[in-house]
Amino acid sequence: MFENLTERLSSSLRKVTGQAKLTEDNIKDTLREVRMALLEADVALPVVKAFVEQVKQGAVGAEVSRALSPGQAFVKLVQQELVAVMGGGNQDINLATQPPAIILMAGLQGAGKTTSAAKLARYLKQEKKKSVMLVSADVYRPAAIKQLETLAKDVKADFFPSDLTQTPVEIAKAAMAEARRRVKDVLIVDTAGRLAIDEAMMDEIKAMHAALNPIETLFVVDAMTGQDAANTAQAFNEALPLTGVILSKADGDARGGAALSVRHITGKPIKFIGVGEKTDALERFHPDRIASRILGMGDVMSLIEDAERKLDRGKAEKFASKVSKGKGFNLEDFRDQLQQMKRMGGMAGMLDKLPGMGQLSQAAQSQVNDKSLGRMEAIIGSMTPKERQYPDIINPSRKKRIAEGCGQPLQDVNKLLKQHKQMQKMMKRFSKKGGMMNMMRGMGGMMPPGGGGGMPPFGKF
Template sequence: MFESLSDRLGGVFDRLRGRGALSEADVREAMREVRVALLEADVALPVARSFVDKVTEQAVGQQVIRSVTPGQQVVKIVHDGLVEMLGSDAVDLNLDVTPPAVVMMVGLQGSGKTTTTAKIAKRLTEKGRKKVMMASLDVARPAAQEQLRVLGEQTGVATLPIVVGQQPVDIARRALQAAKLQGFDVVMLDTAGRLHVDAQLMEEMKAVARVAEPDETLLVVDALTGQDAVNVARSFSDQVELSGVVLTRMDGDARGGAALSMRAVTGRPIKFVGVGEKLDALDTFDPRRVAGRILGMGDVVSLVEKAAETMEQDAAERLAAKMSKGQFDMEDLRSQLRQMRNMGGIGALASMIPGLAKAKAAMANNGPDDRLLLRMEAMVGSMTPKERAKPDILNAKRKIRIAKGSGTTVQDVNRLLKMHQEMSTAMKKLRKMGGMKALMGLMGKMPGGAGGLAGMMGGGGGGLPGLPGAGGPGGLPPGFDKFLKR
């Protein structure tokens, strides 16, 4: 979502870093470009103006101008300013109350409110180990209550039985009573929305709030609506006591201004972001990570968390045991390729690894996509179990068979074997260095900040050959550049 803004800011800061010294005029000119970039990203004008004024005041100080690395100092000030604008720290739901805690979902029709209700309920059930019940108060939209019931079945979360003709306030009372009697920890109320903000919507919402006395009132806003999302948030915050905001469709191609403006406009934190259609595609909004990704600093913490979520515990333990012995066969390589696909593919990984934001753009320009991973998996799948365990036995005849079986060429098979060999060598080096403990100690110490991650994935220090502007340590498995240039 933030790619356009990230590219614009990256260009500004690259010019600053390239200068040995900065004058006040240099800083002010850069800040003017930052303001234009924010406005083009749909950041609200008052928010952009306040942010730039505050950052400029700090950036023109003598400490920055006389710094050994003034360009880096300015980037840090902008980063800290973004973090502050986004809310400083991640904020979770406050459900530490006498059960049942009440979460009321509000927002316009079409913002993804009902699906978000199910996502949060699923999250609370699985990660928070809460007993959750959902209730639909939307009697205006056809089949809205049925939609929530179906989502409840898909997520394994209980839903309040539908009583035809019952009105929102009465449904809220019934939901609270049922939650108390049945021992639920949390009851989630999915209120009705409209195509636009109107008096009827607000009055209905206020009436439900008076009865339910919610502990959390979450405004669900579609990030793809751009500047209008800010106007919607302002309208709701003027009428209802919000406790937080949920931005949906953050995986889309919107310019990101809604996220940057929301905290300043509502005075409430963004608590969650929807990052896909699946019911587990909901992330906690962390201002520091988002600011880092906007400025091209990557997000290694999210990368590690995503790896932990997508990799099965048994598979991780088996791989760790083999790595401790310096072993790494083709089956292990296939497992890693599948892991990369489960984590979002090459592009998603590149956006999280520090220093590889430009590599992601270069990959997009050069045309390769995640079908590359599928081709590589197909080659491994065309090998016999013995060949996967002992790739050294692959002679010319076997390579021709593998190429035909996977719809690739012998050259592709050779590139795959070369990549496996380099990864295997990296695993052996890692073992000599002390294993995973030593790897964690390397994190962040190499140029570009990708350090240990590049070592873990077999990257050298030369970036990705053939990808202009990639820079920094590789971060992707060695040999990937040969496939990417095809």
């Protein structure tokens, strides 16, 4: 979401990092570029003005720590202001009430309310160990009720049925009574959206709010709408006592303006951010981590949390033990690693969270994406168990059969086998004494000249 903003800010801040002293003159041009970068990211103008002014006041004549150069101190100040603009810290969902805790989802049509409701149910079940019921009060959009029922099954949450003959308030009251009867911890109520804010919509959701008295009223906003997202959130906030925001579709072609504008304009915290279409693609919104990613500093904590949630720990431990004992790295292991990488959002999704990997992440996106990982899996799947176990037996006639079996070009089969060989060599280095340093040297050898550009062992596929 923040690729363009990251690139522009990194370029702007590089010009001041070598300065011996921060003065109004030598930061003026940098601040102008920072301002343009934020405007291009569709950040609301009042937010941009306040941000630049705060950075300017903090930078000029600031006491600089001995551990930091003046330029580094300026970058740190920009990071602190980014964190402040987005809310300072994460605010988790509030469930401190007599069960069932009721969560009301609000927002425009197409913002992703229904999917976000299911994602939130999954989060509450897995992370908070709560029993959750979902209900749809959208009696206007065709198949909205059925869509939520399907998603509820996917996340293994209970679903309260409703139909188009009922009013939204009747549905909400009946669902609340059933959630109490079945002793559910949480009831999530999905509401109808409109293409634009209108009086009838607001009156309806106000009536539902009055009937339910929810502990959380979450506004779901499409990150791709930029500063308009903040303005829409403000309109809802004036009509409803919102408690937080879910920023959806942050994995799309969003410029980051919504994330930097919503909190400042509404005063309401962004609690979650949707980073994909699947029901596990919901992350708690941490302003400090997002600020680090915007400035190209990575987000290692989120990467670790992703790994804890999504990776198969048993397979990972088995693989680590195998490598450490020098037992080799066959194509079954290679396929397992590809599948683990896909669960983590692919190569680009992982690199995006590593410090200093912003531009490499873009290169990775163009070379290795989910489709290419899928093609690699298909090639390995087209092999016999013996071929996957002993890749050296794969001769030209076997390669031809494998290519025909998976519908991929013969040259792609050759590329995959070559990449596997490179990975095998790296794993051998890793299993020896001083293995980590040897493996890093091996990876360095796979990089093209120029220091840091290009790809690890996965070439264009």
